[in-house]
Amino acid sequence: MFFRQLLNDETACASYLLGCKTTGEFAVVDAHADLVDHYITLAAGQGARIVAVVETHLQADHVSGLPALVERTAATAYMPAGAGVEFDHQPLADGEIVKLGNTELRAIATPGHALAHHAYVVTDRARSDEPWLVLTGDALLVGDAGRPDLHAHGEHTVEQLARTLYRSLTEKLLALPDDLVLFAAHYSGSVCGRGLSSTPVSTLGYERRNNTALGFASEDEFVAALMSDIPPAPDGQAAIVAANRTGRRLAAVR
Helix, strand or coil, X not given: CEEEEEEECCCCEEEEEEEECCCCEEEEECCEHHHHHHHHHHHHHCCCEEEEEECCCCCCCCCECHHHHHHHHCCEEEEECCCCCCCCCEEECCCCEEEECCEEEEEEECCCCCCCCEEEEEEECCCCCXXXXXXXXXXXXXXXXXCCCCCCECCECHHHHHHHHHXXXXXXXXXXXXXXXXXXXECCCCCCXXXXXXXXXXXXXXXXXXXXXXXXXXXXXXXXXXXXCCCCCCCCHHHHHHHHHHCCCHHHHC
């Protein structure tokens, strides 16, 4: 399996290029619009093609590179089922698998930061049937949990999303093995969390023991903490969400 983490320090976003070297089938997860050329060049340098572009959720803090990658590579776009986007894509349900040769991404529904949010457990079948790592998006970050307010609207209040996120963390992600390597969608400098580490990689076990968001004795304590001291919303949030929902360029929706 080929795996690379790509960091964009301007927005403190992490994205991922991964896949099977044997078959030359790669995917990009949480693609950033500013790195589209880099994903394509990096895949080509490995003799591979990008066949899938996968999002953990509808992004609210940066413009996704998904539409541009799909246009340039003819890859299939994958979104969590119920994401509400307006472009052609393959909706992924909880437990569905994206296969890239010997590499598999299994979707785990982890709503809370957004109503439709997936983490992806990655297995390299060429080495083992045991999962190797987990891409947690904005649900579980290194040092914190994702903020619950950016996608709150109507009957889905900030408190309801915080409670949903608590259950996603405790019932879904923390049920996974401690030795899974954890890669999130953001790191220190992002507005998507408060106490984020500047180290953009961890393990599930380390976060279980040391992440302050996972140290509360009850759901109520977690919710109260998550709803306090929320950072300001990202600049241009409404326009960014509109661009990512429609798959159009940001300037077209301003």
